[in-house]
Amino acid sequence: MEKVRFGQTDLEVSIVVLGTWVTGGWLWGGADDKESIKTIHRALELGFNFIDTAPVYGFGKSEKVIGQALKEWGNRGDIVIATKCGLEWDEKENVRRNSSPQRIQYEVDQSLKRLGVDCIDLYQVHWPDTQTPFEATMQALQKLQESGKIRYIGLSNFSxxxxxxxxxxxxxxxxxxxxxxxxxxxxxxxLPFCMENGIATLGYGGLCRGLLTGKFTGDEQFAKGDLRRFDPKFKPDRFKQYLKAVDALKKLAAKYDKTVAQFALRWAIQQPGLTTVIAGARTPRQVEDNAGVSDWRITEEDIRKVDEILEKHIKTPVGPQFMAPR
Incomplete structure (x- = not known):
């Protein structure tokens, strides 16, 4: 797996980050912990050294599973762990933003315990909390740095x-x-702003909730609790548009003897301002496919063809705004 310098930090990280929202099971139809651990281990074997998670992914479950996988792996070595803070939930799984210093201090100790580590490499505010002054949030994070509980500070979903x-x-x-x-x-x-300011980037949703894997036919019925039931992209009319685009992208990927997922991840990596791309995986086989992003490039001509495919097939594009918590 190719590695890259992560912005202005001293971290050398894999260009594809192992995303672990699915590991927590919440909003993904559940998860098998043993299979998740096998998947994490396979990723490490293949050279992934960057794992991204969050407390809200399964309400602690994802972090616990990663902690168990690291324990069984036995040697943290250069494995970079990124997690998040700033969301809280109740017994009914209602999630809301809270980046107060008190919440952050509570969360970091819980995450360290679940992950089984002494220090978190990258600690990110999951969503901006406009009810808490950003200065107060940043001061709390800097105190965690000074205490040695975290190494670097990140933001997620910020303008x-x-x-x-x-x-x-x-x-x-x-x-x-x-x-x-x-x-x-x-x-x-x-992305231009981050380039100008030396801020590293992790693009999340690299496979767009599975749309860019090419596995869907358009007849899928998503289980209760699966976030794709609420995603406008998966509603019948738009779903058909996106699947036509995926079919065209498959043909473009075939020129490189790659899957559409590998092509999509490589496309992301080649975009100006993007340092790394996050791709989730439920099974070792999926992570093996994601590993096929290294050591090849898409031509500029085919990069332009991607834009042509989108323009031709997607008439009513829509973003990921539906995922924003209160």
Whole structure:
């Protein structure tokens, strides 16, 4: 797996990050813990050294499973762990934003315990909390740095203006925005801004909730609790548009003897301003497919063809806004 310097940090990370929302099972129709651990181990064997998670992924479950996988692996070595803070939930699984210093201090200790580590490499505010001054949030994160509980500070789902406000209060080492072939809002302001300010980026949703794997036919019935039941992209009319685009992308990927998923991840990596791309995996086989992103390039001509495919097939594009918590 190719490695890259992560912004202005001293971290050398794999260009594909193992995403673990599915590991927690919540909003993904459940998860098999043993299979998840096998998947994490296979990723490490293949050279993935960057794992992204969050407490809200299964309400602690994803972090616990990663902690168990690391324990069984036996040697953390250069494995980089990124998790998040700033969301809280109740017994009914209602999630809301809370980036108060008190919440952050509570969360970091819980995450360290679940992950079984002494220090978190990258600690990210999951969603901006406009009820808490950004300065207060940043000060709390800097205190965690000084205490040795975290190494670097990241933001997720923040706008350019919100990042700027945080920068006035302290260093921001990374941003995690949604980004894939179908969701490209970050290209307008966020990626250029991050390039200008030396902020590393992790584009999440690299396979767009599975759309870019090419596995869907359009007849799928998603189980109760699966977030794709609420995703506008998976509603009948739009679903057909996106699947036509995926079919065309498959033909483009075949030129490189690659799957459409591998092509989609490689496309993301080649975009200006993107440092790494996050791809989830439920099974070892899926992570093996995601590993096929290294050591090849898409031509500029075919990069342009991607834009032509989107313009031809997707008449009513829609972003990932439905995922934003209160």
């Amino acid at each position: 350019k203006e919100q990042i700027s406000a945080c920068l006035q209060a302290g260093p921001v080492h990374s941003l995690q925005p949604p980004y894939n072939i179908f969701e490209r809002e970050a290209e307008k302001e966020l």
